[in-house]
Amino acid sequence: MTDHLLLPDIRIMLAETDDAGLAAVMSELHPATIADCCEGLSIEEIWQLFEHTSIEKQAHVFPFLPRAKQVQMVRGTGQEHMSRLIEKMPHDERVRLLKSLSHDVVDSLLPLVAKADRQDIRMLLSYPENSAGSVMTTDYSWLPPDIRVSDAFANLRQQAHHSETIYYTYVLDPERHLVGFVSLYDLILAPPTAQVSEIMQRELISVRVDQNKEEVARKMQKFDFLAMPVVDAENRLVGIVTHDDMIDVVVQEATDDALKMGGVGSMAENYMKVPLVTMWRNRAGWLSCLFVAELFTFTALAQFEHDMEEIVALSLFIPLCLSTGGNSGAQAATLITRAMALGYVRISDWWRVLRHELILGLMLGVTLGILGFFRASLTPQSVLGNANRWMLALVIAQAVTLICIWGTLVGSMLPLIFRRLGFDPAYASSPFVATFVDVTGIVIYFSIASVFLL
Amino acid sequence: MTDHLLLPDIRIMLAETDDAGLAAVMSELHPATIADCCEGLSIEEIWQLFEHTSIEKQAHVFPFLPRAKQVQMVRGTGQEHMSRLIEKMPHDERVRLLKSLSHDVVDSLLPLVAKADRQDIRMLLSYPENSAGSVMTTDYSWLPPDIRVSDAFANLRQQAHHSETIYYTYVLDPERHLVGFVSLYDLILAPPTAQVSEIMQRELISVRVDQNKEEVARKMQKFDFLAMPVVDAENRLVGIVTHDDMIDVVVQEATDDALKMGGVGSMAENYMKVPLVTMWRNRAGWLSCLFVAELFTFTALAQFEHDMEEIVALSLFIPLCLSTGGNSGAQAATLITRAMALGYVRISDWWRVLRHELILGLMLGVTLGILGFFRASLTPQSVLGNANRWMLALVIAQAVTLICIWGTLVGSMLPLIFRRLGFDPAYASSPFVATFVDVTGIVIYFSIASVFLL
Numbered sequence: 001m002t003d004h005l006l007l008p009d010i011r012i013m014l015a016e017t018d019d020a021g022l023a024a025v026m027s028e029l030h031p032a033t034i035a036d037c038c039e040g041l042s043i044e045e046i047w048q049l050f051e052h053t054s055i056e057k058q059a060h061v062f063p064f065l066p067r068a069k070q071v072q073m074v075r076g077t078g079q080e081h082m083s084r085l086i087e088k089m090p091h092d093e094r095v096r097l098l099k100s101l102s103h104d105v106v107d108s109l110l111p112l113v114a115k116a117d118r119q120d121i122r123m124l125l126s127y128p129e130n131s132a133g134s135v136m137t138t139d140y141s142w143l144p145p146d147i148r149v150s151d152a153f154a155n156l157r158q159q160a161h162h163s164e165t166i167y168y169t170y171v172l173d174p175e176r177h178l179v180g181f182v183s184l185y186d187l188i189l190a191p192p193t194a195q196v197s198e199i200m201q202r203e204l205i206s207v208r209v210d211q212n213k214e215e216v217a218r219k220m221q222k223f224d225f226l227a228m229p230v231v232d233a234e235n236r237l238v239g240i241v242t243h244d245d246m247i248d249v250v251v252q253e254a255t256d257d258a259l260k261m262g263g264v265g266s267m268a269e270n271y272m273k274v275p276l277v278t279m280w281r282n283r284a285g286w287l288s289c290l291f292v293a294e295l296f297t298f299t300a301l302a303q304f305e306h307d308m309e310e311i312v313a314l315s316l317f318i319p320l321c322l323s324t325g326g327n328s329g330a331q332a333a334t335l336i337t338r339a340m341a342l343g344y345v346r347i348s349d350w351w352r353v354l355r356h357e358l359i360l361g362l363m364l365g366v367t368l369g370i371l372g373f374f375r376a377s378l379t380p381q382s383v384l385g386n387a388n389r390w391m392l393a394l395v396i397a398q399a400v401t402l403i404c405i406w407g408t409l410v411g412s413m414l415p416l417i418f419r420r421l422g423f424d425p426a427y428a429s430s431p432f433v434a435t436f437v438d439v440t441g442i443v444i445y446f447s448i449a450s451v452f453l454l
Numbered sequence: 455m456t457d458h459l460l461l462p463d464i465r466i467m468l469a470e471t472d473d474a475g476l477a478a479v480m481s482e483l484h485p486a487t488i489a490d491c492c493e494g495l496s497i498e499e500i501w502q503l504f505e506h507t508s509i510e511k512q513a514h515v516f517p518f519l520p521r522a523k524q525v526q527m528v529r530g531t532g533q534e535h536m537s538r539l540i541e542k543m544p545h546d547e548r549v550r551l552l553k554s555l556s557h558d559v560v561d562s563l564l565p566l567v568a569k570a571d572r573q574d575i576r577m578l579l580s581y582p583e584n585s586a587g588s589v590m591t592t593d594y595s596w597l598p599p600d601i602r603v604s605d606a607f608a609n610l611r612q613q614a615h616h617s618e619t620i621y622y623t624y625v626l627d628p629e630r631h632l633v634g635f636v637s638l639y640d641l642i643l644a645p646p647t648a649q650v651s652e653i654m655q656r657e658l659i660s661v662r663v664d665q666n667k668e669e670v671a672r673k674m675q676k677f678d679f680l681a682m683p684v685v686d687a688e689n690r691l692v693g694i695v696t697h698d699d700m701i702d703v704v705v706q707e708a709t710d711d712a713l714k715m716g717g718v719g720s721m722a723e724n725y726m727k728v729p730l731v732t733m734w735r736n737r738a739g740w741l742s743c744l745f746v747a748e749l750f751t752f753t754a755l756a757q758f759e760h761d762m763e764e765i766v767a768l769s770l771f772i773p774l775c776l777s778t779g780g781n782s783g784a785q786a787a788t789l790i791t792r793a794m795a796l797g798y799v800r801i802s803d804w805w806r807v808l809r810h811e812l813i814l815g816l817m818l819g820v821t822l823g824i825l826g827f828f829r830a831s832l833t834p835q836s837v838l839g840n841a842n843r844w845m846l847a848l849v850i851a852q853a854v855t856l857i858c859i860w861g862t863l864v865g866s867m868l869p870l871i872f873r874r875l876g877f878d879p880a881y882a883s884s885p886f887v888a889t890f891v892d893v894t895g896i897v898i899y900f901s902i903a904s905v906f907l908l
Contacts, residue, residue: 262788
């Protein structure tokens with residue numbers, strides 16, 4: 001049963017108000033499948049479909065809808081119904097929804113929500129962007145340490161309906177300090193008469209609520225966790241980050257980094273759905289900045305105008321020399337940015353990276369320099385002017401080598417410098433590094449030429 | 455308790471052969487934490503530490519060690535012990551280990567492994583790289599449809615020790631066809647007398663064993679699954695892909711794409727640990743190819759040598775014009791490559807992408823063209839030669855606009871063409887696109903100049 005076969009069926013059921021059929025759709029399909037079908041329906045039709053199931057199931061399907069649709073749906077229904085739905089939604093999902101709504105909609109909705117939920121929402125909304133707190137949920141399941149395993153099952157069964165997961169349960173003391181962790185797997189294999197404190201895992205692996213969400217993702221990946229407990233400064237459990245939210249963090253970060261490194265800036269949405277004007281604004285901003293910076297190549301070249309008039313061959317090699325700097329810089333910047341994203345390289349490693357890249361830059365530069373030497377030695381007489389063929393080849397070889405080293409150094413150090421200054425290292429993109437190296441590359445090139453040729 | 459405090463403790467325990475202490479370390483710590491400590495120990499010390507726990511726990515810790523350490527450890531122990539460890543290891547992890555071992559080591563080890571495990575290993579080894587089969591594991595838990603919920607618990611308890619997860623259980627008919635799915639959550643909330651077939655989810659969401667692993671990751675992310683069932687052409691369950699393997703796939707793909715897009719090729723390891731020569735070989739290969747391609751800029755420019763001699767200003771604007779093509783191309787290539795990786799853009803969308811990028815290229819080109827016009831109109835008299843200032847400005851504006859459109863088109867179409875030809879679209883990297891656009895950009899630039907100026 002695939003979505004494009006389902007949708008026409010649902011349309012017919014809606015037209016014929018086939019209550020039994022619609023109820024079956026809502027009860028038997030996975031929430032994500034239902035959400036897929038909803039993308040082809042109008043807001044009114046979705047609400048009509050939703051009426052055929054419990055508010056709990058509605059609250060499960062709702063988060064799978066695209067955010068834009070969710071926002072439209074809030075407007076398309078009564079506030080009373082929406083406030084009930086918000087109470088039943090996973091705690092992290094409802095906060096994400098509220099963040100997408102305009103302030104006046106939130107202000108009119110929140111007073112209708114039950115007090116406990118309202119406080120929970122305000123708490124989750126208060127955490128800074130990119131922190132563990134901003135991606136966690138508060139509907140975790142927990143147990144006291146002195147409960148028996150057999151009673152723990154009954155307890156978890158009660159928590160199941162309003163918990164994001166019962167597979168991982170946290171053991172809390174009366175002050176809600178995190179003292180242990182027990183998985184449903186451990187509970188199922190434990191003797192029913194044992195106490196939870198006897199079987200729980202005591203090694204406390206958790207993250208602080210103010211830790212960066214990328215670090216949380218890395219730590220979860222390291223331990224293969226389904227959920228990571230989030231604690232405050234006093235080690236009290238305040239929430240959990242679940243595996244599905246973590247994968248979203250990882251994918252989002254990868255996209256963000258890729259786009260920044262390609263000089264696009266950040267663009268969260270589906271490429272096919274971004275309006276032309278938004279796309280233009282995003283891309284034109286970056287391109288214009290790079291263009292203005294690149295204007296300095298004109299200024300730099302103008303200084304060496306007479307040298308170029310004397311030996312035309314010099315100007316013919318400019319794109320080759322500059323692209324060498326751009327390419328080697330792009331390589332180094334990409335490697336270091338990605339290594340930082342994976343946690344392999346930290347700011348404190350700058351000296352090791354510098355040494356490493358200096359040696360590599362030299363090795364790469366010499367490789368390319370040799371290639372350049374051979375090509376330049378084949379320069380036709382007509383463009384040589386009164387320059388010596390072998391001297392020109394030597395100039396090109398040296399310029400290529402030096403510019404390659406320079407590009408490698410700039411590319412490897414810029415991401416570290418950006419991080420140090422508090423910027424995202426991914427902004428040290430290939431186009432940015434290339435532009436930066438172009439202007440300096442011209443100066444390097446003509447300085448060498450003036451020593452050996454002019 | 456952090457690792458750098460633990461390691462000295464473990465060292466002392468090993469030196470004093472403190473059996474109780476070492477046994478406590480092995481029983482109380484998370485396998486990943488133990489593996490962290492092992493990184494600071496010699497191969498002999500690790501085996502000494504491992505002796506203080508069961509073979510099952512050893513098999514749990516082993517996969518968390520870095521692959522290189524695992525390979526060393528295989529050499530450092532008796533084959534008899536290693537074959538027992540392999541029998542207890544998660545099925546996907548042991549296949550990954552065997553893939554890293556040399557053929558003769560595998561050939562001497564495998565005959566010692568129990569027959570059923572050996573067959574399982576050979577089966578998993580047979581799936582092509584990047585397929586769902588290559589990342590799945592065969593130690594899933596399953597139930598027949600006609601079993602009662604109360605009996606299902608007893609059944610799962612028996613399967614628990616050799617299953618990767620019991621949170622998701624698949625319901626199979628006698629021919630092992632996938633007929634349903636039941637989570638431990640569903641089982642816990644179900645009445646004990648109900649039959650599994652009454653409570654199971656019948657919407658079958660699965661992947662085919664030959665499907666690409668990236669598609670599997672996207673599908674798991676869409677449904678927020680802990681594990682995805684993998685079936686053969688006859689819908690028989692052959693394995694599952696678990697959430698921890700999926701996150702590894704996502705991170706690995708993001709790294710691969712980022713490095714390819716930066717013109718580094720693929721490099722799976724930790725940046726800090728790659729030997730200089732390997733790093734040089736990887737990077738020099740790409741840089742040399744780009745360098746050789748970029749040599750054509752010399753050839754192209756040589757054709758227009760006389761034009762440059764006539765109006766020196768023309769050569770001063772070359773880097774600006776070329777970088778415009780490179781930057782706009784890098785943007786477009788990055789956007790499309792990432793959109794393809796996220797599944798937003800497919801080959802069949804090429805026409806929509808082309809139209810979209812043509813309009814955007816025009817909008818961006820005009821934006822930059824206007825900037826270029828103003829800068830070129832300020833060209834000093836000394837480099838203008840006998841060219842008209844406004845004509846030169848017009849040439850620069852048109853060249854920048856056209857090259858920007860060209861770069862955008864090349865950047866957006868190359869990833870699609872690469873995918874069509876069966877290459878990874880990420881190879882349409884920023885440096886690759888820039889080099890491609892440089893040579894053609896020169897021709898565009900001087901063709902316009904020759905119409906208006908020469």
